[in-house]
Amino acid sequence: MNSQNNTEKVLSVRGLKVYFPVKKGIFKKTVGHVKAVDGVSFDIYRGKTLGLVGESGCGKTTVAKAIVKLVHAHEGEVICKGTDLLTAKPSKLRELRKHIQMIFQDPFSSLDPKMTVGNIIGEAVKFHRPDEDTEKLVLNYMEITGLRGEYYKRYPHEFSGGQRQRIGIARALATEPSIVVADEPVYALDVSVQAKALNLMKNLQQRLDLSYLFITHDLSVVKHISHQIAVMYLGSIVEIFNSKDLKNKTVHPYTRALISSIPSSTPGQKREEIILQGEIPSPMNAPPGCKFQTRCQYKTSICEKVKPELEPINSSSISSAQKSPLGASNLPPVQSHNSVSTMPNRNKHLQGNIPASELTHLVACHNWRSLPFNIDNLHFNIDKKAGNIAP
Amino acid sequence: MPLTVGLNHKKITNESGAPNNGHVRPADTTNLKNPLKTKIYKDFPTKCTDNDDLLLQIENLKTFFHTEDGLIRGCDGVSYSVKKGQTLAVVGESGSGKSVTAMSILKLIPDPPGKIAGGRILFKGNDLLSFTPDEMRKIRGNEIAMIFQEPMTSLNPVMTAGEQISESLILHRGFNKKEAMSNAVELLSLVGIPAPETRAGEYPHQLSGGMRQRVMIAIALACRPDLLIADEPTSALDVTIQAQILRLIKKLQKQFGMAVILITHDMGVVAETADMVAVMYCGRIVEYGTSHDIFFSPRHPYLKGLLRSVLNIDNEEDDLYIIEGNIPDPLNLPEGCPFEPRCPEKMDICTKQRPEPFFFGNVHYACCWLHA
Amino acid sequence: MNNILKIKTFYLFIISALLLAVISPKAEIDYISYGIFALLTLIILLISLAIYRHKKINATTIIKGTGELVWRRLAKNRTATASMIILILLSFLAILAPFITPHDPLETDWGALSQGISSSHWLGTDDMGRDIFARNLFGIRVAMGIGVTAVVLNTLIGTLLGLLAGYYGGKTDNVIMRLLEIWNAIPFILLAIAVMAALGTGIGKLILIVSLSNLMAFARIIRGSVMTVREFDYVAAAKVIGIKDFHIIIRHIIPNCISPILVLASLSIGETILVIAGLSFLGLGIQPPMPSLGGMLSNGQQFLHENLLMSIVPGVTILLIVLSFNLFGDGVRDALDSRLES
Amino acid sequence: PCAEAKEKVLRIGMAKEPAKLNPVFIPGIYGEAVAGNIFDTLVSYKENASMPTPLLASKWEISEDGKEYTFHLREDVKFHNNEKLTAKDVKFTLEAIMDTANASPSKEFFEPVERIETDGDFIIKLHLKNPYAPLMLALGSHTAGIMPADHVKQVGMDAFDSHPVGTGPFIFVEWLPDERIVLKKNPGYFLAEPAIDKVIFRPIPKPEVMAAEIESGGIDIAQNLLPQDISRLEKEGNLNVMTIAGLGNSYLGFSYKKAPFSDPRFRKAVYHAVPFDAAIKGIWKGVGERSYSWIPDGVFPFDTEYMKSRALPHDKEKAEEYFNELKKEGILQDGFEFSIYTSQNPHRVKIATVVATELRKYGLKAKVESLEWGTLFPILKNDSGCYIMGWGSVPDPDRWTYKIFHSGSTMNFSKYELPEIDEALDLGRSLVSSKQRGEQYIKVMRKALGEDYIHIPLVFKSVTVVTGKNIEGFTPSPQDYFHLVTEKRNVTVN
Amino acid sequence: MLNYTIRRLLLLIPLLFFISVMIFGILKLTPGDPAVVLLGERATEEALELTREKYALNSPFYVQYVKMMGNFFTGELKSIYYKENVIMVVLKKMIPTLELGLTALMLAIAVSIPAGIISSVKRNSIFDYTSMTTALFGISIPVFFTGILLIYLFAVKLKVLPASGYGGSMFTIEGLRHLVMPAFVLSFTMMASTTRITRSSMLDLLQEDYIRTARAKGVKENQVILKHAFKNALMPIATNVGNQIARLFAGAVLTETVFAWPGVGRLAVNAIFRRDEPLVFGCVLILSVIYVVVNLMVDLFYGIINPRIRYE
Numbered sequence A: 001m002n003s004q005n006n007t008e009k010v011l012s013v014r015g016l017k018v019y020f021p022v023k024k025g026i027f028k029k030t031v032g033h034v035k036a037v038d039g040v041s042f043d044i045y046r047g048k049t050l051g052l053v054g055e056s057g058c059g060k061t062t063v064a065k066a067i068v069k070l071v072h073a074h075e076g077e078v079i080c081k082g083t084d085l086l087t088a089k090p091s092k093l094r095e096l097r098k099h100i101q102m103i104f105q106d107p108f109s110s111l112d113p114k115m116t117v118g119n120i121i122g123e124a125v126k127f128h129r130p131d132e133d134t135e136k137l138v139l140n141y142m143e144i145t146g147l148r149g150e151y152y153k154r155y156p157h158e159f160s161g162g163q164r165q166r167i168g169i170a171r172a173l174a175t176e177p178s179i180v181v182a183d184e185p186v187y188a189l190d191v192s193v194q195a196k197a198l199n200l201m202k203n204l205q206q207r208l209d210l211s212y213l214f215i216t217h218d219l220s221v222v223k224h225i226s227h228q229i230a231v232m233y234l235g236s237i238v239e240i241f242n243s244k245d246l247k248n249k250t251v252h253p254y255t256r257a258l259i260s261s262i263p264s265s266t267p268g269q270k271r272e273e274i275i276l277q278g279e280i281p282s283p284m285n286a287p288p289g290c291k292f293q294t295r296c297q298y299k300t301s302i303c304e305k306v307k308p309e310l311e312p313i314n315s316s317s318i319s320s321a322q323k324s325p326l327g328a329s330n331l332p333p334v335q336s337h338n339s340v341s342t343m344p345n346r347n348k349h350l351q352g353n354i355p356a357s358e359l360t361h362l363v364a365c366h367n368w369r370s371l372p373f374n375i376d377n378l379h380f381n382i383d384k385k386a387g388n389i390a391p
Numbered sequence B: 001m002p003l004t005v006g007l008n009h010k011k012i013t014n015e016s017g018a019p020n021n022g023h024v025r026p027a028d029t030t031n032l033k034n035p036l037k038t039k040i041y042k043d044f045p046t047k048c049t050d051n052d053d054l055l056l057q058i059e060n061l062k063t064f065f066h067t068e069d070g071l072i073r074g075c076d077g078v079s080y081s082v083k084k085g086q087t088l089a090v091v092g093e094s095g096s097g098k099s100v101t102a103m104s105i106l107k108l109i110p111d112p113p114g115k116i117a118g119g120r121i122l123f124k125g126n127d128l129l130s131f132t133p134d135e136m137r138k139i140r141g142n143e144i145a146m147i148f149q150e151p152m153t154s155l156n157p158v159m160t161a162g163e164q165i166s167e168s169l170i171l172h173r174g175f176n177k178k179e180a181m182s183n184a185v186e187l188l189s190l191v192g193i194p195a196p197e198t199r200a201g202e203y204p205h206q207l208s209g210g211m212r213q214r215v216m217i218a219i220a221l222a223c224r225p226d227l228l229i230a231d232e233p234t235s236a237l238d239v240t241i242q243a244q245i246l247r248l249i250k251k252l253q254k255q256f257g258m259a260v261i262l263i264t265h266d267m268g269v270v271a272e273t274a275d276m277v278a279v280m281y282c283g284r285i286v287e288y289g290t291s292h293d294i295f296f297s298p299r300h301p302y303l304k305g306l307l308r309s310v311l312n313i314d315n316e317e318d319d320l321y322i323i324e325g326n327i328p329d330p331l332n333l334p335e336g337c338p339f340e341p342r343c344p345e346k347m348d349i350c351t352k353q354r355p356e357p358f359f360f361g362n363v364h365y366a367c368c369w370l371h372a
Numbered sequence C: 001m002n003n004i005l006k007i008k009t010f011y012l013f014i015i016s017a018l019l020l021a022v023i024s025p026k027a028e029i030d031y032i033s034y035g036i037f038a039l040l041t042l043i044i045l046l047i048s049l050a051i052y053r054h055k056k057i058n059a060t061t062i063i064k065g066t067g068e069l070v071w072r073r074l075a076k077n078r079t080a081t082a083s084m085i086i087l088i089l090l091s092f093l094a095i096l097a098p099f100i101t102p103h104d105p106l107e108t109d110w111g112a113l114s115q116g117i118s119s120s121h122w123l124g125t126d127d128m129g130r131d132i133f134a135r136n137l138f139g140i141r142v143a144m145g146i147g148v149t150a151v152v153l154n155t156l157i158g159t160l161l162g163l164l165a166g167y168y169g170g171k172t173d174n175v176i177m178r179l180l181e182i183w184n185a186i187p188f189i190l191l192a193i194a195v196m197a198a199l200g201t202g203i204g205k206l207i208l209i210v211s212l213s214n215l216m217a218f219a220r221i222i223r224g225s226v227m228t229v230r231e232f233d234y235v236a237a238a239k240v241i242g243i244k245d246f247h248i249i250i251r252h253i254i255p256n257c258i259s260p261i262l263v264l265a266s267l268s269i270g271e272t273i274l275v276i277a278g279l280s281f282l283g284l285g286i287q288p289p290m291p292s293l294g295g296m297l298s299n300g301q302q303f304l305h306e307n308l309l310m311s312i313v314p315g316v317t318i319l320l321i322v323l324s325f326n327l328f329g330d331g332v333r334d335a336l337d338s339r340l341e342s
Numbered sequence D: 001p002c003a004e005a006k007e008k009v010l011r012i013g014m015a016k017e018p019a020k021l022n023p024v025f026i027p028g029i030y031g032e033a034v035a036g037n038i039f040d041t042l043v044s045y046k047e048n049a050s051m052p053t054p055l056l057a058s059k060w061e062i063s064e065d066g067k068e069y070t071f072h073l074r075e076d077v078k079f080h081n082n083e084k085l086t087a088k089d090v091k092f093t094l095e096a097i098m099d100t101a102n103a104s105p106s107k108e109f110f111e112p113v114e115r116i117e118t119d120g121d122f123i124i125k126l127h128l129k130n131p132y133a134p135l136m137l138a139l140g141s142h143t144a145g146i147m148p149a150d151h152v153k154q155v156g157m158d159a160f161d162s163h164p165v166g167t168g169p170f171i172f173v174e175w176l177p178d179e180r181i182v183l184k185k186n187p188g189y190f191l192a193e194p195a196i197d198k199v200i201f202r203p204i205p206k207p208e209v210m211a212a213e214i215e216s217g218g219i220d221i222a223q224n225l226l227p228q229d230i231s232r233l234e235k236e237g238n239l240n241v242m243t244i245a246g247l248g249n250s251y252l253g254f255s256y257k258k259a260p261f262s263d264p265r266f267r268k269a270v271y272h273a274v275p276f277d278a279a280i281k282g283i284w285k286g287v288g289e290r291s292y293s294w295i296p297d298g299v300f301p302f303d304t305e306y307m308k309s310r311a312l313p314h315d316k317e318k319a320e321e322y323f324n325e326l327k328k329e330g331i332l333q334d335g336f337e338f339s340i341y342t343s344q345n346p347h348r349v350k351i352a353t354v355v356a357t358e359l360r361k362y363g364l365k366a367k368v369e370s371l372e373w374g375t376l377f378p379i380l381k382n383d384s385g386c387y388i389m390g391w392g393s394v395p396d397p398d399r400w401t402y403k404i405f406h407s408g409s410t411m412n413f414s415k416y417e418l419p420e421i422d423e424a425l426d427l428g429r430s431l432v433s434s435k436q437r438g439e440q441y442i443k444v445m446r447k448a449l450g451e452d453y454i455h456i457p458l459v460f461k462s463v464t465v466v467t468g469k470n471i472e473g474f475t476p477s478p479q480d481y482f483h484l485v486t487e488k489r490n491v492t493v494n
Numbered sequence E: 001m002l003n004y005t006i007r008r009l010l011l012l013i014p015l016l017f018f019i020s021v022m023i024f025g026i027l028k029l030t031p032g033d034p035a036v037v038l039l040g041e042r043a044t045e046e047a048l049e050l051t052r053e054k055y056a057l058n059s060p061f062y063v064q065y066v067k068m069m070g071n072f073f074t075g076e077l078k079s080i081y082y083k084e085n086v087i088m089v090v091l092k093k094m095i096p097t098l099e100l101g102l103t104a105l106m107l108a109i110a111v112s113i114p115a116g117i118i119s120s121v122k123r124n125s126i127f128d129y130t131s132m133t134t135a136l137f138g139i140s141i142p143v144f145f146t147g148i149l150l151i152y153l154f155a156v157k158l159k160v161l162p163a164s165g166y167g168g169s170m171f172t173i174e175g176l177r178h179l180v181m182p183a184f185v186l187s188f189t190m191m192a193s194t195t196r197i198t199r200s201s202m203l204d205l206l207q208e209d210y211i212r213t214a215r216a217k218g219v220k221e222n223q224v225i226l227k228h229a230f231k232n233a234l235m236p237i238a239t240n241v242g243n244q245i246a247r248l249f250a251g252a253v254l255t256e257t258v259f260a261w262p263g264v265g266r267l268a269v270n271a272i273f274r275r276d277e278p279l280v281f282g283c284v285l286i287l288s289v290i291y292v293v294v295n296l297m298v299d300l301f302y303g304i305i306n307p308r309i310r311y312e
Ligand SMILES: Nc1ncnc2c1ncn2[C@@H]1O[C@H](COP(=O)(O)OP(=O)(O)OP(=O)(O)O)[C@@H](O)[C@H]1O
Pocket: A020, A034, A035, A036, A054, A055, A056, A057, A058, A059, A060, A061, A062, A063, A217, A283
């Protein structure tokens, strides 16, 4: 187990943008872009989990895919081990690939049905560690993920969803990654199986000191596994907070609405109901200004014009934010202490000077201070210990 | 305003004995003094139900699938009942037979390989299993409607939303196309679709998942059924949309006084909506009771485990509770209690004999030898 | 019992290898016998493999590869099994032709023109006194050999094009599919006639032209399934691991697109044999004196009154071969049908 | 409809569609067969294939030296467009044939003609460079059908081809390619009014289909039937089957220049190796007569007996011997592969197949390539080595021999080249006396076929025509023509 | 939809260009001399040379190509054999081809679609087995074999139908009598494949969730099949039928050969054999264009029945 106070960043994402061109007309000209991811920045720390939640179509999967380079990112940086993955040379990239692995949503389509379990897991081993005894390693990973050794020669279709997800996890682990991007890994599973998978992932995190980017749209899942939660809406992160703050200390109206829509777990329990009207707008023609304005009941005129940036919620930032409410730099620059070289700051909004230890709770909303539910929730006495971990 | 449409239907069919479309409801001709009824009550678990409120009663329903690999008992002796205006939630793991039971009610089991092998489905006192296909057709969509799990594939891609809604109105209400279409538009606005006139003319692929599910609900509600079967109506949808849809169903249920069978595997949804709950495991009901019974005094080890393993934001535990093992292969179920291999409290008898229901009060029962 | 079976297939394999060694110098057209032999051996190997697997399954019951699953379905399908047996039988007849009939298919007997069924000529003789049965056997050999070879080639080329188009998409896709569209737009029979006229007739050319005939269908279907498979997460997983495109195609894409390829291939063998027979009927396929079923039929058409056997025998034989291949293809399709899978 | 019912229609099945109907362009017998009913020639061979009889020319004179021919035309002849036939039409027609610009296939038959002059409206004179015996044949063949000069000049040669106008018994109505050619009767025909109202020629390329058509009554006259169909139809007796000796020879030719075919021993070996007698009998059945020379029995010079004696019998040992000798000398390799080229005529394909089959027994890998004429011709011209072809139609020895054996001829596929032969052939053309000419041809045949075995003559195909019982007055012509109205006959349909 | 149509139409231009180049290329690769064919066996070398000159057979390929294309578009490309405008020649032959093809197609559609639907609905019934077996035979039996057997039976033995040939317009008794056998033979194959396609796509569609929805609505079974399932099955069927229509214009060479039917297929085949280069070029080009255009129309028809494309 690593120390609780580890604040080593293993992955820094800055100003990530992924646009998909929309082609129309006789000559299939590009008439616009789906701004699937529109400037997303976050850090992932060693041994910690960042949960990414949001509605369908808000760009969660695209973030994940951009990080592992399954889709081409338009702009931004993804720094791992001091190298920007997005601009890395192919040889370097291949080297880096083994540090970031991915677990997929659908346990049925993520395993090649024509390969045995051994081959599926062994593929990664053979590729990245060709000198070692593949079978031994594979059996080792199978054991870690709770798969019995005799499954080695079986095919995926002989397994249940939960077991398949374990195979997927074993495959991801086989390259000995430090970061695992998990895209809705428990979505397709039954409740009881979900619990198993989550326990396994947590367990593995502790044993192997893994960092997760855990994507889901289920807040109860994310609360359970994450140290820090980022809420995404239409390609942008609207709020990042410590998972312990989920219930009472969130600020953004969208986050609040998400939380309130979770059904309560016992009958007869009253809960605050903020049911969002309408659906998430198409990312192709997102409104200017705040993207959430179309569904926000607290909309003011500024929301229509200015896009809110993430700003910290804590005592120090409050004062600074009050002084210059907007445009303040929010995210700290990537620290150079952990072998991450200082990188050129291509994006203006990335510049800033807030120390990492103060990063606790960020929100992108113009009016968060005046929202009714924040009155009693907002306690600026941030738990120092948690703040240090940054989840 | 849109409500009047629905109310009118009700009047036509219920109050004037012979509805204008000429079809006679089985319920009107055969009254509740069905000779079979007393017998049913004798061994039916829900002993003290108020008879007059009883809308649907399933007794010992068996639906089997004769597949290449062998016999699958999709639902194996299921009994439950639904009262007028009540919500019955059916929960259970994937493959536990929730959908099969529901589809058996409407006799929509694909044959081959499926066959309803036994039992009775009494709807307003009449056994649906004895109905001819034509009689059955008149029940479907009219008195019992169903919403399916997959909003993406459950709508016909080459028909507009309006057409698909008006179809059942034309069928069961004898409307002409124009009337049906204007009713369809009203139904669309009833289920909360903005700009219903334009949406009525659109095809499923032009609608988002949430909207499609609303259209499905509109189709189901078109003839104001007495019973709505909603088979996981929200599991394919987003949390926010989920909440909207559930609220909509609840609202409409209240308005129309429908009974609802809500199939789900989300305990949260059950907690919020259900009056009665049936917990299924491997084609059987393992515990049955009011929502309060199920959540506050669960008896079956499976249910207990299930409730403990449920994720929720109030749960502060670090490690989640896990029911060990997997559900058994439906092709070779254990002889005794199907949960026995995973049961933390199993006994000798569990391997040998299938447990019968044991009652705790009037309705609440569990099928487990622990309570024998 | 299983042991016996295993030994039997093994010896079957050896025997057919020996047979080939004996026959091949005798056979005029060596590569046809090789083609047929390859097919036969493949079938026998498949059978033995299946038996072997089956045995294993009986032992452990759980291990089920998809191949085994497919085989089991195929074996359960009675018509498919029957057609397979017929095909194997026909292949054996074709391969063993010189041993089955004492007559040389080319030998003319001017004393026995256009005879009916007799003890020395089982199906009579044709207008040049040649034994119809012998000619028919050799005709089967040619038809099946060329048909299978052409389809194999067709499949290989079509698969390659479809793979490239489907996997890389974009411009590659556009270029390949447009070219195929052009190729496809020209009516095949005319193309075949023109090309045969251009290059001259001959088996090699026949195979070439026929194997280029169905490219569009193959490429289209394979492109479609590659595009589906390409989107599966396991391909993404392989990419995330860092595996190169070539290996992804070889290890993940091809094995998962094999079902439509197999189905299409087995369904198009029959069609291909028909096309070849049609070309021979038009006088463009196989050149005399080599016996061909289409040529025999076209010749027989002139003798409808005199000797119906001359058209009935090759006609029915074509029908039988094509029918068996089609039935077999249907069986393969049903067995590989993904809807039924798992 | 009532009038139509009485209309007498004769439907004729043809093995092949005519390529052209403009006599100047007509390349083969099918065009001639149709044109023979639309056009008339100066003289006629319709009734007697060896002696010319008057037709458009009522009489003619030939000068002593055989260099000047004078024809007196009938004065009562009108073209179908009502123009009167005059000497200038004849002059125009013959000159059109000789005009290089028209590239007439019949041009060479008029090669010796120096000039043509008219003498008044009804006398025409042909001046030759040298005596030329086959001239009358050339004038009598349907490719020398007389065209209306003014009309042709007006519409052009090509357009005339698709709408021919002649003086013959029938008037061209329409030509639907691959479907039918329709002619109607010319009521003012100068010989007699045709007894038939309408003639329809239908191209039916498949002989078995033709047989079925005549049987089912779809056509009234069928030609080029298969032997088996002929004997069957004959047996059934519902139809008239008429057979006469034909004039077309089929032969197996070898290259004179290309080894191993150029070695006479090879050719003899092939002759010995194949049982030609049996095979020809089996393939042609009743419809052909074994040939030993290029010149058929009925045509001078009569030398069949000698030629027959020079034919080589089927003798496997001799063949073996020759082949072994050749192999020993290295002229022939074991497993030598070659093609026997032939047209798509089913009989020829079969005999080629027999040859190929038999030769395989001696370790020669022969295969048959039966090609369409357009592909075949260039191959044959380039010295193919071994081929089976056929040729001939008009009853004069020159027709067969000159083209086939003269070293300057394009049809000399064997590339046979001997000065003595060329000389004899040239002489045979220019002599007038049949006897003297005959000697030349005997010389050629004996040398080429009796000694060199450059060809193996196979069969003179006889001509068989099957007609419905309701057809009256029709007889087949040796050239596969359909003569419907002549001074001696007027075919009719009952 | 409009954009889609326009784009597809624009794509035709390069497509046709390449097709024409390819046809021309094959044409020029083909040995054999059109002049020889034209002039026949007796032609002199001189005459041949003249003819080659006349039809520009001696100029460089690109000149010949440009000339041919130019002539084709100005309608001056004349068949060597027919001496008529190539387009006219083809159009004339199109009549018998279409009479035969469309009759066969109508027959095939009229039989196969109902048969396919019934088979899929009454799966594993006697009807299903019979029609599927027939269909299997239909795709397995060579057309020329069926043709021969029919001629033997109806023309030779029973003498009720003419053995072959074209009897004039199909709206006359004689024309119709001639049409019966070839149309049946041709339609048999079409029938077979359409029946199979119909059945299998209907079987697929009957499994769809929306069919279950329709049943749950209480829609009558025949409505479920015709309105819900068949409407969707139209798409694969349209592809199949469209393909057949497109091919149909090219004529059914084999059927036309067996029955001596004077259609486009035989025209093209004969043109190839006769080395009638302008006609081959024009004919194949026209047929290819028709093929491409018909396919385009099928795709557009798709657009009409499939709203997904219509609203693209
Ligand atoms: N390849 C692509 N081309 C065009 N648009 C795309 C592509 N991939 C994703 N998008 C669009 O980008 C947006 C974000 O998609 P993404 O899959 O990242 O959402 P998500 O948050 O993962 O949703 P879900 O919860 O449904 O998985 C969507 O509107 C989607 O339509």
